Amino acid sequence: MTLDEILQSLFPHGCQLDGHDGILYGQATRTTGDAVQIIGVTNGVAPGVDEAARLSRYLLDVLERGQREPIVVLVDSSSQRMSKRDELLGLNEYLAHLAKCLIYADACGHPTIGLLYGTTAAGAFLATALATRTLVALPGAHPEVMDLPSIARVTKLPIETLEQKAQTNPIFAPGLDNLARTGAVHQIWDPQIPLAPQLESALAAQAAHGGDVRDQLGLQRKGRLKAAHIRASVYRLAADAG
Amino acid sequence: MKPALQPAVPGEPSYGAAITWYESTARQRIAGLLDRGSFNEFVGPMQRETSPHLAMFDLPAQFDDGMIVGRGTLDGNAVLVAAQEGRFMGGSFGEVHGAKLTGLLRAARDTQSSAVLILFDTGGVRLQEANAGELAIAEIMRAVYEARLAGVPVIGLVGGRAGCFGGGGLIAACCSALAVSEAGRISVSGPEVIETHRGIEEFDSRDRALVWRTTGGKHRWLCGSAERFVDDSIGAFREAALALLAHHAAAGLDSLLREQARLERRLVRFGDCDDALHIWRAMGAGLPAALPELDYAGFMEQGAPIREASDDAR
Amino acid sequence: MEHLVYRFNVDRRANGKQLYALVGVVASGDLEVLVERALPDSHCEVIVNTAVRGFADVWEAVVGDFVARRPAGGLRLSVNDGGARPDMVSLRLAQAVASIAEDAR
Numbered sequence: 001m002t003l004d005e006i007l008q009s010l011f012p013h014g015c016q017l018d019g020h021d022g023i024l025y026g027q028a029t030r031t032t033g034d035a036v037q038i039i040g041v042t043n044g045v046a047p048g049v050d051e052a053a054r055l056s057r058y059l060l061d062v063l064e065r066g067q068r069e070p071i072v073v074l075v076d077s078s079s080q081r082m083s084k085r086d087e088l089l090g091l092n093e094y095l096a097h098l099a100k101c102l103i104y105a106d107a108c109g110h111p112t113i114g115l116l117y118g119t120t121a122a123g124a125f126l127a128t129a130l131a132t133r134t135l136v137a138l139p140g141a142h143p144e145v146m147d148l149p150s151i152a153r154v155t156k157l158p159i160e161t162l163e164q165k166a167q168t169n170p171i172f173a174p175g176l177d178n179l180a181r182t183g184a185v186h187q188i189w190d191p192q193i194p195l196a197p198q199l200e201s202a203l204a205a206q207a208a209h210g211g212d213v214r215d216q217l218g219l220q221r222k223g224r225l226k227a228a229h230i231r232a233s234v235y236r237l238a239a240d241a242g
Numbered sequence: 243m244k245p246a247l248q249p250a251v252p253g254e255p256s257y258g259a260a261i262t263w264y265e266s267t268a269r270q271r272i273a274g275l276l277d278r279g280s281f282n283e284f285v286g287p288m289q290r291e292t293s294p295h296l297a298m299f300d301l302p303a304q305f306d307d308g309m310i311v312g313r314g315t316l317d318g319n320a321v322l323v324a325a326q327e328g329r330f331m332g333g334s335f336g337e338v339h340g341a342k343l344t345g346l347l348r349a350a351r352d353t354q355s356s357a358v359l360i361l362f363d364t365g366g367v368r369l370q371e372a373n374a375g376e377l378a379i380a381e382i383m384r385a386v387y388e389a390r391l392a393g394v395p396v397i398g399l400v401g402g403r404a405g406c407f408g409g410g411g412l413i414a415a416c417c418s419a420l421a422v423s424e425a426g427r428i429s430v431s432g433p434e435v436i437e438t439h440r441g442i443e444e445f446d447s448r449d450r451a452l453v454w455r456t457t458g459g460k461h462r463w464l465c466g467s468a469e470r471f472v473d474d475s476i477g478a479f480r481e482a483a484l485a486l487l488a489h490h491a492a493a494g495l496d497s498l499l500r501e502q503a504r505l506e507r508r509l510v511r512f513g514d515c516d517d518a519l520h521i522w523r524a525m526g527a528g529l530p531a532a533l534p535e536l537d538y539a540g541f542m543e544q545g546a547p548i549r550e551a552s553d554d555a556r
Numbered sequence: 557m558e559h560l561v562y563r564f565n566v567d568r569r570a571n572g573k574q575l576y577a578l579v580g581v582v583a584s585g586d587l588e589v590l591v592e593r594a595l596p597d598s599h600c601e602v603i604v605n606t607a608v609r610g611f612a613d614v615w616e617a618v619v620g621d622f623v624a625r626r627p628a629g630g631l632r633l634s635v636n637d638g639g640a641r642p643d644m645v646s647l648r649l650a651q652a653v654a655s656i657a658e659d660a661r
Contacts, residue, residue, distance in 0.1 A: 049513075060498060080431065086431075087431060087457055089513065090508070091411075092414065092428055092429065094505055095430065097498070099383055100501075103383070103384050104387065104494070123409070126409055131383070131384070145367055145376040155369055155370065169298065170373065172370055173372075214380075214381060227377075227378065230291055230338050230345065231345040232345065233285050238346050238353075
């Protein structure tokens with residue numbers, strides 16, 4: 001699906017979006033008649049300090065108005081922008097600040113839904129899709145932490161070796177299936193049926209149970225077999241009044 | 243419950259003695275930072291909760307997976323502590339490593355009983371477990387901010403060999419406050435990665451002076467990316483941790499708005515600068531090129547009047 | 557990965573009362589040794605995990621030498637090896653025994 005098709009299907013009553021060079025922000029009306037806010041990193045853009053600041057500015061305006069609308073985060077990005085200038089200016093703060101705005105929005109009553117429909121990687125992934133409470137994806141989306149050739153270079157392993165290991169273990173290789181199995185992606189939507197009702201289902205499901213359940217998803221799907229147990233063990237020991 | 247005994251290493255100097263933070267192991271940092279004998283480790287090495295993924299790559303595991311978590315006191319104040327061992331797999335976030343920190347932070351959030359100290363020393367995601375590492379970082383970012391929203395200060399200390407790179411840099415920027423030493427580098431993309439993607443003209447990763455003035459503790463403190471700049475000693479980090487526990491940004495809309503203003507102002511003031519030297523000159527440094535060479539006292543004297551404040555805007 | 561196990565009957569019980577100690581880091585050229593007071597006084601066990609294959613005889617010699625020289629009765633020493641040289645291994649094993657012998661604080 002193209003971005004326009006996605007927007008049409010998500011918001012059949014239309015949407016008003018602003019932005020430039022792949023960065024989007026604006027709002028739409030749900031089929032329920034309620035408003036929904038939208039931000040997006042689209043067109044394979046690599047968000048840097050400027051892009052992150054623009055999006056967080058929009059989110060803060062939304063938060064200040066306190067209407068508690070859901071926030072949909074559209075993601076088809078590259079990795080974070082890799083440049084001297086971005087690191088010089090403290091890219092980590094800009095990306096974290098964007099994530100904090102999304103996390104805070106969730107904490108104060110704005111449900112956050114990420115929709116990954118293209119690519120994303122590394123720091124961009126963390127600041128956008130992974131900062132939402134529920135992350136859904138369309139088939140064909142391609143999230144990654146790092147591309148396989150780069151992993152091969154850094155780990156000094158032949159790429160064929162990595163490809164072979166990736167066949168039996170979802171823990172490092174890129175791809176939607178692996179990120180779903182490890183618990184990052186909650187659900188893969190069906191592009192053959194309208195997206196608007198699928199959005200409404202996702203919002204309802206989120207309302208039904210709170211908290212960050214990704215490590216439990218990873219356990220259920222056998223993608224991360226230890227994380228949930230370790231987290232729970234440390235939690236119990238740390239929470240013990242002792 | 244059997245009390246965990248604090249392991250001793252023969253020859254290990256006592257707290258506050260002349261051992262640098264940079265040269266210390268994570269366990270030495272904890273021992274030197276906290277009140278003597280106060281540390282109780284959770285899921286320690288005896289539990290042998292190692293990475294299930296390293297053997298596939300013929301890599302040795304470490305019993306604590308490079309992340310030590312537990313409880314102790316700092317000047318009598320109860321704190322939860324997490325320390326990364328930068329020498330094991332570059333202090334990278336793997337499945338077990340990350341899950342320990344997630345559990346610690348969520349407990350802090352739910353009991354609201356303690357502050358949390360995070361001793362960063364990380365190259366970011368452990369690539370052999372890339373998806374688990376990235377997810378853990380996302381979970382930790384959320385857990386840090388939720389703990390803060392519950393009123394729990396989360397203080398980050400950066401000064402180890404591996405620095406604070408990649409997702410570690412994002413977690414650090416979610417903290418209530420940061421203390422950083424000169425050796426502590428913070429960035430998202432590592433220097434080698436930038437050079438590989440954009441070429442040596444963009445960033446020469448072997449130019450140490452360039453790396454340090456772009457990502458190092460002095461620059462970060464001058465820009466307001468860290469609240470405190472400290473000398474490279476365990477005692478100095480201890481002092482800074484105490485000070486930051488007493489005074490740090492509270493999470494919420496107010497501080498996010500102020501952070502937005504601070505970050506936008508930085509883009510306006512320095513967005514066209516192409517090197518840290520230009521930024522420091524724009525700040526009003528008389529001799530920007532001299533700043534990297536100054537010792538702690540000299541640097542503080544030159545830097546304090548010109549630096550950008552963090553303004554509790556975090 | 558290679559997994560090597562060495563078991564000994566020894567004369568001298570390890571000193572001290574601490575139940576465990578940890579020395580070293582799994583870094584290149586280094587190793588970690590987790591030492592636990594877990595066995596009867598006349599037994600000692602050394603378990604080695606290493607990614608460097610083919611040096612079982614060297615480990616046997618180093619470990620044998622360690623057990624002959626140090627009071628290690630009652631101890632299980634578990635090693636994760638980062639590719640350390642024999643002298644580094646000897647050092648860490650000796651440090652482990654000295655650590656567990658220190659008075660608890």
